Amino acid sequence: MKGLYLTAVLLALMMSYANPYKILGVFPVSFKSHWVIGHSIMKSLANAGHEVYMISPFPLKKPIPNYNDVNLVYDNELELGNMFVREDYPPQKHMSLLSNLGEFLSNFTLSHPNIKALLKREKHFDAIIVEVFFFEALYGLAAHYNCPLIGSSTFSTSKWTNDLTKAPMEYAYVPHNFVKFSENMNFWQRTYNMLICQYENLFMELYHYERQERVFDYHFGHTGKSLKAVMKSTSLVFIYHHFSVLSIRPTVANMIEIGGLHVDEPKELPQDIKGFLDSAHDGAILFSFGSMIQGSDLPVEKRNAFIKVFSQLKEKVIWKFENETLIDKPDNVMTSSWIPQRDILAHPNVKLFITHGGLLGTTEAIIEGVPVIGVPIYSDQKMNMLQAQQMGIGTVMEYKDLNEDLILKNINEVLRKFEYQNNAQKISKIFKDRPMTPQQSTVYWVEYAIRNQGASHLRSAAHKLNYFQLHLIDSYLFVLAMIGLIVYGFYKAVQRVLRGLMNTFGVRKVKSD
Template sequence: MDSRTLLALALLGLVCSSEGAKILGILPTAGKSHYIIGAAYMKTLAEAGHEVTVISPFPLKNPPKNYRDIELTGMLEAAASQDEDMFKYKGSGFGSFAIMLMALYGMFPEVVCKFVLQHPNVVELLKSDEKFDLVIAETFLTESLYGFAQHFDAPLITYSTFGNSMWTNDLVGTPAPPSHVAHFLLSFADQMSFWERLGNVVATVVDRLAFELYYLPVQKQMYKEGFPNAKISFEEQMQNVSLVFLNQHFSVSSPRPYAPNMIEVGGIQVEKPKALPEDLQKYLDEAEHGVIYFCMGSNLKSKFFPEEKRNAFLKVFSTLKERVLWKFEDETLPNQPGNVKIQAWMPQNDILAHPKVKLFITHGGLLGTSESLTHGKPMVGIPIFGDQMMNVEKGVRAGYSYLLDYDDITEESVSKAINTVLGNPSYTKTAQLISQRFRDRPLTAQQTAVYWVDYVIRHGGAPHLRSPAMDLSLLQYKLLDVYVVLKYGRGGGIVLNFKEHLGCKEVFRIEPSEETVDKTECLACEMRFDTEKVLLLVVYNPPGRQRWAQILATARPFLCVMNGDLFMTPKKGP
């Protein structure tokens, strides 16, 4: 028995020895892919002995005894009333970014959060005397629903169905330097050119402004309406998230800074392969030259492909020796070749695990990507919106994916994409290499999630994991006040503002002499912290050690000295 197995058994023993808790899961979105991730958490926790209650539009057909559904009846119909053709959200570059930002911030609050908070089954739960030890909620434009935590006086854990974003980072104080952490709606990787970094900064600022000025006020209003007797404010609830789970892993995404209460559990929905239905098993087993699996996910539907794009795929498929399994939502497919089999639903993970599958044609969603990489299958990616562009671009740069632009789908481009991946063994070899890294963990994603859920419960919400950054304003966090003082503190107007801001009693300057800039120049002020007077001395172009001694000797006992010479412009002259 190796060391990793022993560690897993020890941690599982710790998990199983803890008393089962009552956990409320908020899985509010009508997208099946989002539900699959949330359900993976809740089913795993139920198997670990916890008593779970799940609010979602997808009740389990055969739930275990300790798993209770509160069904959001009517949500699927309400979501279906929106435009089903998600291909219309396809854009390019910043056009795609703008389209998605408007769609997300404009659509979701009404369709999801208000529907949940006003649903009779949810209202009944809120009026009940039930108690919960923990609330788990999806972080996908659902901030008003975090109020369930304060209502039941329970710690809050949130989870992201994709990777980290501003929505998750803000909850726990995780930094996201735009120099190497790309916005999730852009296709940039971690190593960006100057123009990509510039675009990333612009996108981040635009998103921040839209989020703070337009979107959050809507969520705040729904929080007030849904929880009129809330114990804490909307802002306070946003600041009281115990832990965030991310559906990503550094082997596929990129190393980046995380707060200690932001945990990667990429691939948590990936289960051990199950037996395939008899017809699919036979179809795959008898494929002499292998199988191509084609699926655009649960939100994008292949039946909405424009006719010319659909026919481009069919013409190419008809020339291949491989068989094709296509998740296609209509019962019939005009001009369907003999080597193509269609079904409205297919067990994706079980299919990708089959050794005869040679290629996965996908939209680039993180569910399909993680399942494909788990089983070491290369991909042709057709990203449409959201994080799909980034996921596919990462695969292209790593060498296990080929990008097929939706706007450029023709018979020639489809043929080139498929034959490039099938004809170049490096794609499969790279996918298998990444698969080894993705699966190489001390605990499975499910075991990791159970451990951290129990950790939060055992430690009363684990407040010791909370980052001090959560208590800083944007001005303080970015050190903007410090930079302003150090760079512009010599100007009279700025000095007066600085004096007023800090409550200074005296402000004076020591100017350099005209013959040299090597003399001391500083801004000094006396202020009061609590009951003590402190002399703050900002020194520019500091002289030698002897002059420092003279300055310090004339200062008061309580002295703060900040060396500001690094913020000055270089001296002129030879």
Template sequence: MYGRLGIVALLSWLVAFPRALEGAKILGVLPSAGWSHYAIGEGLMKALNRAGHDVTVIAAHSWKEAPANYRNIELKELVFDKGGSEPDLFQYRNDLYLKVLYLLYTQIGPGLSELILTHPKVRELLNSDESFDAVIVECFASDVLYGFAQHFKAPLIVFSPFGASMWANDLVGTPYPYSQIPHTFLRYTDRMTLWERFLNTLLWNVDRLYYENVFLPRQVEMYSKYFPNATQSLEQIMKNVSLALLNQHFSLSFPHPYAPNMIEIGGIQIAEPKTLPEDLQTFLDASKHGAIYFSMGSMLKGCKFPEEKRNAIINVFGKLKQNVLWKYENTSLPNKPKNVLIKKWMPQNDILAHPNVKLFLTHGGLLGSTEALYHGKPMVGIPIYGDQRLNMARAATAGYGVSVEFEDLSEESIARAINVILNDSSFATNARLISRRFRDKPMGPAKTAVFWVEYVIRHNGAPHMRSSALDLSFFEYRLLDVYALMLLIVLLILGGLYVTVKLTLRSLCSNLKRGLKNKRE
């Protein structure tokens, strides 16, 4: 009897949840040229592929060892340095925020999206009879690309490389309190002074004005051009996002208000450490006083440091007893000290996992910071632009890092910062503490992402997780109509009291006058 019941239960489960056994077809659209953004998207798409799903990825880069059911649609044209020369991104460190917004919203974002939508490989895909069970798009100045979801009639899932952001939160109707959440380009924390909250609110509102009045109209125009047969408007698509995956974890930043369809997957790009190349393994193993790993990330190039500042760094390295691994994009480094090993590319995650690495010298990018904290390594940051100052502000507040401003970078300042970290054990202790918190979770980021993507597919877009806030107008969402009604009621009451008092006083005065008149008579 129990055997038959078990078989019936199993068959019922198989009918109810076919996706648990059957692989889905998933399209990923990763428009950013930068490796750091791509690495997050690639980590997500790899996780889905390893879970048995058929994955297609449109991106500037590709997974070279991809299996048969992982298709790369590689668009090398998305990469900035088409001519082979390395761009000097240090030049953007002093750009005004309004200029950065202008470039992002009018040139970089629309330019990359247009390149994708006009590319022959992409047009071939759009004109094919292929279908997908879900479409995943990076949420970063690329709203027109959400059109892939309506084109293939699939649920739209976004991933945010900056974690919870204005762009991601607006898509799912989640509050984004400026009193608590600092702007990406500010070096504030979640505990701001009155002046900091003023500046933060001002900057967020400038950002929103640019986004809604400059960027979005251009995106709507491009959407009409490249998806002429769309059955939904871009606004309708953006109000029906099924899931927002966030490159973030509260243990690395601070708590945020989340809707149920906002899921943290911070660290999804981090894989199990692999064996290092022999020369790196030997170099680190022989570092009896420990080692420092120095990388300015994938976009900023160590070889582009101004000569004066590069020499200051070299002089400091030469005086250290620790060995130094430096991701340096030239084959030679003038006056290179004996304790320094340079390479154009280094397996960062595997290096940070080595027990002899005592310090990560970084630009403060979110990807590298996450990897360093996963392995419990303190850091010295030289932030240049974007969210790097914000990330290093968190490091200073939490006690696992210090910053050196690029303009202040000198032999004295960099030596002081390095020695503070190496000689004060509290920085390493705090980094290991955060690492334990970060790792302490019921499922890793890859399994978490896979579960929720499959959940959305199983439940046909999971509309039950959609917030009704998305259907409210600006005035309704902010309760301005309610406050206006309250004000009107108060004014009516005050007006009524005023009229009542006035009439009462008038009546009293009239009676008093009549009384006095009668008395005289």
């Protein structure tokens, strides 16, 4: 059986090299974590022999064969600032900010000289892969080149992915990406989740898509297609999800899970980090808030709380801290403005990962079987960490509640109880147990969509229905009307029977004076 599987993989790779395709990837957001997923998709395709073009603000420092960068140079308009101030933003504010960002990015990308030069120079692409993230006007590139459109989400499913695929949204057990709930919601949480999701439906349909339609019409009016028509024609949507670690969600045939795609085999660590971890005989902790959130932006009182706790531990700590110096740094703490996070998590002495709960870092920890403590700040991070807590591989600390006692309590809880390590190893094994690697799956499905001229047979029939038909509102109204008519008919029949009985027995109404 294993031999047959390897033969199938080799044949697929041979087909790729024998029939190379030209594929354009569009990942314009200046969030490094978003680019990582887009880059991993395009790198997988390039390694399979296809010629890929990558539109992004992060050109490669080391060229990859078949991989062509199209540099999207930014000015200061997209500076993120201190992300900790966004910790308490309500979902509605997140939606508004992202819609504004999406309108800017759509216009900025399509008006950029490097993009205009690419569109003028390259007359053909076999497929377009666009990140699904509030800039739907960019889907028009597929209409411009008359080729399959493939979406890629840096989250799991969402309103944005499900509008492309018509997968159902289940508000009762699928929390919105911007709320801080797990899949096990109580009555009030389910009600709030439903209201937020319905608010987003109205926000997207009545406001956001209108803005994107205007950008689409300006840049792609020559195609004769509408934005909604292009969205309906979507061939596939890659979602950065795997059923073993996130709540089960309804999907349809053209939604492909590629969770773990960005995780390569671990590389050799830099000598200073390797030496530090090798000498951590009592274990080591990795503390990082990822690429978007600066650890050095932590308020002084919260930073000092971590310093005091770390000074009490026998374990060593690697802290991603962007300033050159950390005042009162304990001897068992090593700081660095950049760390090879994935490779550090693979070191056998690393026993705990303190993280903001981003999907990429959480996935890396799961693959290596390392328990986590989460301090979620925004977006899907709270949901990721609540799921980790539910699986028994970590705990969650609220950012606003951070203090010395809380930090020490959580570290001792996860480090000293063996069930966290055991659960993490168990989930790691399940996560890696797949018929194909995420890289192989990505290449296969992109090629499948191209080979089958967009693979329209994978699209849900829900695309043919309007809102009232899809949600059976017309059917419910018809049934209610029929019930009303039946009840009314029954009422009139009873009236006639009673009137007949009254006439039969000579009962007369008595007129009042």
